[in-house]
Amino acid sequence: MPIKELFKHWTYSVFAPGTLFSLKYRAFKELLRYDSACLDLIADIEEIYYGGDQADWARMAWICNRLRTLVARLVEHLLVLSPSRHMDLPEYLKKIDFYIQMGLDTPDADPSPPYTLGLDRAADLPALTGGKAANLALAAAETNVPVPPGFVITANAFNYILETNFLRPDLDKILRRVSLSAPGQLPGLCAKMQQMVMSADIPEVIVSEIQKALDALPWKGALALRSSAVSEDGDISFAGQYKTCLDVEPKDLIRAYKQVLAAKYGQEAVSYRVLNGLADQETPMAVLVMPSIAAAASGVIYTRDEDRSQCLSGLLALYAVPGQGSALVEGRARPDIYCFSRDPVPEQVQCPEAPRSSLDPDTAKRLASFALELEELFSGPQDVEWLLDTRGRPYIVQSRPLQADRPSDERPPPRNDKAEVLIWGATRAAAGIDSGPVFQLRDEEHLESVPKGCVLVVENLSPCLSAAAGRIKAVVSVTGSRASHFASVAREMGLPVLVGAQNAFEVLRQGLVVTVDANRKTVLAGRAPALGSARAARQASNPALDRLGRIMGRVAQLSLTDPAAEDFSPQGCRSLHDVVRYVHENAVLEMFSLVGRSGRGMGRAKRLKSGLPIVIYILDIDQGLFEAAAKKAVVSADDIKSAPMWALWAGLNSKDNEWPKDLLHVDWQEFDKISAGLFKFDSRLLASYAVLAKDYMHLMVRFGYHLSVVDSLCGQNAQNNYVKFRFKGGGGGLDQRLLRLRFIQGVLETRGFRVLTKGDMLDALLSRTEANTILKALTFLGRVLAKTRLMDLGLGSEAEVEELVSRFLRQCEEAEAEPPET
């Protein structure tokens, strides 16, 4: 490509300068389009990395890959513009690109046999059997705990099914659209993925292996299928996120198997996985198949329960309900609670007054000692699920690390003695304190309507709630218990949850701002002081973000900020963002030098003389300046014919902007000397560039280290008209920069701009409107630009910004009411 381009370049510059110019102008316009798309993607990835958006790994990988492609195109266009310079840029890009590719590389899913494994062979193979089955197999092998017989349909079987049905690319296409900040989309996306899995064909080899395993099982009755995903029941519990199918007839096994697989793509499961930063490929689904045992009683045991409200803190607690335990773990039932000492032979120290389940004291004690045995085996407190069959025989069906309340939540709560106590004496299901406006959710079907930052009031602790766990502050429930799946998830996340608040729906009215202090089991009116960043450190580990973090330096980090610096070069590019920056700077420059150097084509670049401390070079591509300016090297505002530029300049230069005196020291003479009518490398830090046509402007305006780009088309056809404004960087710390963005956003939105901010970048767009509106908006934007430059760096608070916005708007209105100067 470079050789071909070089040849074209020389041929055209010798024989047809006009043709060359239009070719380059086209490349330049294309380049601007790519530049804008690249910056959008960089902002998207920053948004995810810095916590503004919680997205699936598939999305992170897709954004990075898309950015790689677009940056490559961007560089190609720069090479069209100037084939002989920047020749080493592709080489440095290739290098950055490869490091990113390496960082995105995750191990391929293994689709090789075995597809089933007897439970007696499943210990110590969690990558194949998933956490739940591996734990249970180990318990059966190493202890005397009674575990039902069974087999595992392996994670590799799942991988193989995805592969033979070509599902991975399609799943990724959907997963890359999953964003927890847009929960409304989730149900549709998840339904689609579940549908894909349900309609997948199970390869014959898997079906026959399952049949063989079934034949070998010493049980001919109904079956229970439990999810056992890789990474499930480890540090991250996935409690209640996946599916259990009970009472499955052997002939329906394959269908039930698919249902358990499809549940991997349920809304709650996907949200939970994304929140914990695990990629879909990292959690392939194994399924544990066991006899479906009719239960006389069932429940869970926490081998070391820290709860003080219902149990004796620090002891073993056994929760029991009659029949199957689903009502308990789904947070609907109020269980019988027994407490035992943690001695080698556990002593019962508390029992329910009127037990509802058929559990007798001896069996309860046996279950307690089984649980302690499991605690010893797994070296830590356990959350154990058990059941009694109809003949009173106990079985352990699950054991996983107990999600203890996070120690950070044990710090003393902020006291606010004046606050009205709305609810007291409820039960703490998960510790913590947080506040927000109340949102009453009566029907969990409407989960996606739950607003961000609310305190959720519900009837019971359904596992579905975990789909919203990432965006709520606390939960208050009428029924439910600590021993439910959602409580487990909440403890894992440090989300405060109270249960047993009988009058919650009456007292906690919709929209009322309250503080849930789960540590003290109370709900207070108003917002507790100094909650600040109490929950900021919640997600301690997030593998996907860690992985992204390792390549962020190559993707989004900007180190080329000073175009005058020596390392503003291909060699100095460390990231794709640097490459984008380098290309934009040089592309604009190239457009200028193109006409500036030769003086052919449309005429040379001209300097705009003004009383402002900025230097603007103008490149007139089509009637951007009046004819009288043709021979001048320095033009004034009066020479501007370009309608959008004129409008913006009027705002930038309006008399109510008081430019500080100390900035007005640009030495024009000295500047002329160095630039000699044409800028040089060392003046670039000061210079801004405008490419103008009668109805078009592309202005790169620079005030010190922050860069704004205004791109506008303003002609007769309202449909094509637009103003795009992009603002990034600047001095001050991140807080300062964000406050400045808040100001710009606040004022621009009043004039119909659609404003998006991501990280420290702001994008504003006003489009499809008549010329007059566009021109007014540009003048207004000019004022905003000037104001932003002058804005004191010491912006302290949001309130100050609001005050500044309204003062600024008042000023503008006054100025606009005055008749224009002639």
Add this chain to the structure above:
Amino acid sequence: MAKVLVLDDVIDAGVLIKRILERKGHQVTVFSKEEEALAFAAENPVDLAILDIKLKKMTGVEVLDELKKSTPGIRAIMLTGYPTLETARESLRLGASEYCVKPIDKDELEAKVEEVLGP
């Protein structure tokens, strides 16, 4: 100060690395032929090997494999102008500490070597 072996089929590239690292006080020996490099490593203690991947007879990855067999404790940095995911995965699997892509500048090379040699 570490003993460093550099293997690059372009001798000038190796000499450049030698110059940079010697200034940091390391003892650097440069080879352009793989069998000579392997023979040297068999006879002399080497802390770190910096290996190009496109060589004359073998690939750098194969050289890494041989070196790791004869000197399991040896550390390695792969340095290539023709990176592929396959060679990257394979190198890291065989125990290379870093997989670097040319062109590499002085600062980056120094930093990587410091990192790999550790405190």
